Structure formats: structure tokens, C-alpha cells
Amino acid sequence: xxxxxxxxxxxxxxxxxxxxxxxxxxxxxxxxxxxxxxxxxxxxxxxxxxxxxxxxxxxxxxxxxxxxxxxxxxxxxxxxxxxxxxxxxxxxxxxxxxxxxxxxxxxxxxxxxxxxxxxxxxxxxxxxxxxxxxxxxxxxxxxxxxxxxxxxxxxxxxxxxxxxxxxxxxxxxxxxxxxxxxxxxxxxxxxxxxxxxxxxxxxxxxxxxxxxx
Amino acid sequence: xxxxxxxxxxxxxxxxxxxxxxxxxxxxxxxxxxxxxxxxxxxxxxxxxxxxxxxxxxxxxxxxxxxxxxxxxxxxxxxxxxxxxxxxxxxxxxxxxxxxxxxxxxxxxxxxxxxxxxxxxxxxxxxxxxxxxxxxxxxxxxxxxxxxxxxxxxxxxxxxxxxxxxxxxxxxxxxxxxxxxxxxxxxxxxxxxxxxxxxxxxxxxxxxxxxxx
Numbered sequence: 140x141x142x143x144x145x146x147x148x149x150x151x152x153x154x155x156x157x158x159x160x161x162x163x164x165x166x167x168x169x170x171x172x173x174x175x176x177x178x179x180x181x182x183x184x185x186x187x188x189x190x191x192x193x194x195x196x197x198x199x200x201x202x203x204x205x206x207x208x209x210x211x212x213x214x215x216x217x218x219x220x221x222x223x224x225x226x227x228x229x230x231x232x233x234x235x236x237x238x239x240x241x242x243x244x245x246x247x248x249x250x251x252x253x254x255x256x257x258x259x260x261x262x263x264x265x266x267x268x269x270x271x272x273x274x275x276x277x278x279x280x281x282x283x284x285x286x287x288x289x290x291x292x293x294x295x296x297x298x299x300x301x302x303x304x305x306x307x308x309x310x311x312x313x314x315x316x317x318x319x320x321x322x323x324x325x326x327x328x329x330x331x332x333x334x335x336x337x338x339x340x341x342x343x344x345x346x347x348x349x350x351x352x
Numbered sequence: 353x354x355x356x357x358x359x360x361x362x363x364x365x366x367x368x369x370x371x372x373x374x375x376x377x378x379x380x381x382x383x384x385x386x387x388x389x390x391x392x393x394x395x396x397x398x399x400x401x402x403x404x405x406x407x408x409x410x411x412x413x414x415x416x417x418x419x420x421x422x423x424x425x426x427x428x429x430x431x432x433x434x435x436x437x438x439x440x441x442x443x444x445x446x447x448x449x450x451x452x453x454x455x456x457x458x459x460x461x462x463x464x465x466x467x468x469x470x471x472x473x474x475x476x477x478x479x480x481x482x483x484x485x486x487x488x489x490x491x492x493x494x495x496x497x498x499x500x501x502x503x504x505x506x507x508x509x510x511x512x513x514x515x516x517x518x519x520x521x522x523x524x525x526x527x528x529x530x531x532x533x534x535x536x537x538x539x540x541x542x543x544x545x546x547x548x549x550x551x552x553x554x555x556x557x558x559x560x561x562x563x564x565x
Contacts, residue, residue, distance in 0.1 A: 188494060189452070203444050205451035211424075212444050231416050231425055238418035239402065281402065 141166040144183055145192030146173045148348055150249060151206040152193040153306050153341045158213045158222060160336025161297070174347060207241060207303065214299050222299050232293040236300035240292070240307070243281065247274035248307050256314055259350050272316060279311070279324055287323035290330075305331045306341050313345075354379040357396070358405030359386045361561060363458070364419035365406040366554045367519045371426045371435060373549025374510065420454055420516065427512050436512050446506040449498075449513035453505070453520070457495070460488035461520045468527055469558065472565040485529050492524075492537055499536040503543070510547075518544045522554050 141164050145152030149172060159166050171177040172192040179190070186194050187204040194204045203209045211234075214223035224230045251271035254264060282304065285292060293300040308328045312318070331337045354377050358365030362385060372379050384390040385405040392403055400407045400417040407417045416422050424447075427436035437443045463484030467476065495517065498505060505513040521541050524531070544550045 188497065201441050201444050203448050205448040205455075208444065208447040208451040211447060227412075228414055231414055231421065234424060235416055235418040235421040238421045242418075243402075285401070 140198060142196045143168040144171045144177075144186070144194040146170050146175050147340070147343050148173065148345050149192055150245075150252075150306060150310065151191075153343065154206045154302050155193045155195060155209050155213070156340035157302055157306055157336050158210045158299070160340050161222060161302075161334075162213060162217055164213070207237070210237075210299055210302055222297070222302070224296065224298065229294055229296070229298075233298035233300045236293040237298070237303040240300060240304035244275065244278040244304060244307055247271045247278065248311060251275055251316075252310055252314065255316065256310075256345070257348055257350065259352065275311065276319060279321055280319075283321045283323050286327045290327075301331070305337070309337075309341050309343075310345070353411065355409045356381045357384040357390075357399075357407040359383050359388055360553070360556050361386065361558065362405055363462075363519055363523065364404075366556065367419045367515050368406045368408065368422050368426070369553035370515055370519060370549050371423050371512075373553050374435065374515075374547075375426065375430050377426070420450070423450075423512055423515055435510065435515065437509075442507055442511070446511035446513045449505045450511070450516040453513060453517035456491045457488065457517055457520050460484055460491055461524060464488055464527060464529060465523055468529070469561050470563055472563050474565045481529070488524070489532060492534055493532075496534045496537050499540050504540070514544070518550065519554050522550075522556075523558060526558055 141159065143152070143155060143159065143166055145155070145168070147153070147156070147168070147170070152168075152172075156168065169177075171180075171183055171194075177183055178192075183194065184190070186196065186202045189204060191204065193206055193209060194202065195209050196202045201212075203212060211223065214220070217223075220230075223233050248271075251268065254268050254271060258264075282292065289295060291297050291301050292304050305328075308324075308331065312328060332342065354372065356365070356368060356372065356379060358368070358381070360366070360369070360381070360383070365381075365385075369381065384396065384407075390396055391405070396407070397403055399409070399415045402417065404417065406419055406422060407415065408422055409415050416425060424436065427433070430436075433443075436446055464481060467481045467484065471477075495505065502508060504510050505517050518541075521537075521544065525541065545555065
């Protein structure tokens, strides 16, 4: 059985749990981080030098941190390579679009989430929020023609690229921000929301992250 | 023969070229980006819709962009798996430290580099540079602890973790910034500098890149 340490509201934990859910892996998850604390607990600190979630331990004793690397190992260990195709071209496309999603979308969108959702209204930096919103929308606009031409970010199949990209779309669609019409993206997101693993692990209420007034 | 598009002074190109050099792959590199331009031609955008270097094309026509995905692809395609061991636990360890090096070390180094090299002296903001430098040094202190009892970041041999981490160290040592004494890191950097592929592809003079007033 796989063990996952990390609170359900962490977007990086959500990537890992979504992959776990898609692959149907037996697992248990311990709430760690945020309001749950536990980053200094000996059994957690012994597994990572960085005091960050997620951390995963496999039945063979392998321990990993860094969500993208964990998702890759989960995908590589799957005998059917459902999330990271063994075919060279399809596999390369999945990994490069996953990497792109991490740099182009996750960075500005998570920064926007912190500056907007996780900051009290009186303390918000409007110029910073506007700049991060522009960067977020620019990345989504870059994805729009790709998603207009194929069902998933890296091709005809759901892959690690969709995990890295798609897990951010719940936050994007639930934050009180302006969203330009992007029909292919809207249709793609609607498709994700019908996946049971996405509903269970990504569409997680994050109101506990909002600071009290 | 592998073809690589990208200027030799791009740190993302350097990661790929260092791998090419370590693995001894026959290749041709075509200068693109920066003063060489060429990123907005239809031919280049057909390879990479994001208009960024590096881009590679393999013998069998596979085109890839995103340097970290390219590094993983080349490391996995190597039959000896020299840079990304197939066996557990060395493989997962290499990948998670590579991911850490990208998201923490390369990101903070870029903050220092851009604000010193890409901003003319009269417009530089010492407080901004210092903020990035402190974050970078904190990351290097984590690496110092990791390197205290091993030869390379993920163990006793050079892996993709060293490619992503080590490619930041030349610039760190070349920039005119305060560097705390980190003896294990210094010894490690000395070892990298004695590797022919590092000397050729990473230790690329940056003095011509400074923006002047």
C-alpha cells in the first residue's frame, strides 16, 4: 500500500492523489501541513529535508518528495503506462507539456491564488494580482488552440500533462476573477470534472485556506 | 545525428548540451534565440509553438522542447542509463533532486542573474538582487548538507540531478555577489569544472551578456 503525506487542499498533493486515483492504487493519506501541522514530526522529517508536502512512500520503501517527480514515478511504474505512454513520441509529448504546464501555468496561477485567495482583502496588492492574472490567462490562451485540435493537452490520451495542467483549472474556475471566453478550455475542463478521480482529489473545498478577516 | 537549436549562452540549452557531452552523442547545434533570433519563423514555431530554446530533433524525427523533459528523454534513451539509473532507489532520488534544483535553485538564480545581467547598472535595485540572493543561498545551504556525505547530489555518480543543479553553479560563481563559505559545495563545483563536458558546455563566458547603461 502506498502512503501519502499531505493535506487534501494542497495543489501539489492533489497532483499526486489525482494520479493515484486514476491508476486505482491502494493507498492511505495522512493530513500533514497547513492547519494540520506535522512537518516537524520525526516520522515526516525523516523522509524529507525540505519540510514540504507531498511525500510518498512505496511498499518497497522508496520515499519521494517533489510532486512532479512523484507523478512521473507513479506513471512509470504502471505496467500499462496509462499516464505516460511508452511510445517515444507520445511519451515525449506528455512530459514536455507537463513541464510546460508547471512553468507557464502553475507558477503564475498559484502565485495568484496566494495573492488573492490567501491574502486578506485589505492587504492585497492590486498591481501584483493584475500581473499574475495576465500571466495566467496568457498561458491558458497558449493552451486554447492545442485543446481545440485534440482532446487532451499532449494528444489523444489523458497523460501526466493533463495532471500538471488540469489540477490548476479547479482553482482557476472557482476564484472570483475575470475569465475570458476560451471555449476549447471550457469543454476540456468540463470533461475533467466528470472524471471520478478529479472530483475526489482536485475539486476540494479550499475555504479553510482563506484567512479569517 | 541529434540536432539542437539554441544559443550556447542559454542555461536551458546548457543543460541539454551537458547531457549530450556526457553521453558522447553525435550532434549539431544551431544557434537560435537571443542575438541570433530565429524563434518566430514558421519553421521554428512548427517545432515549438512557444518560440523558446532549446529544441531538439532526433534521428527518427522526434521533436522536443522544455529542457528538463529533453534531459529526461536523453537520459532514458541511453542504454546504460548513466544519468538516470533505472534501479531503485537511485532513479527516484535523481529525479526528485533534479526537480528541486529546477524549482528552487534555477528559479532563484534566475532572479539574481536577470536583475544583475539584464538590468543596466544605473537601474539595478540592490534590495531586489539581495532578496533573490538570500533565497538562492538558503537553497545552496540545503545542497551543502546533502553533498557533505556523497560525491554527487543524488549519490556516488553524476545524474540528471547534477545536470539541473550544476548548470546553475557556473553563473553563481561568476556573478559579482557575496558567497558564503560552503566547503562541500565548493569541492563539488571543482569536480564539475574538471569534467570536459561541463567545461565546454556550461562554463560559457557571460561577460558579453551584461546590459550596459
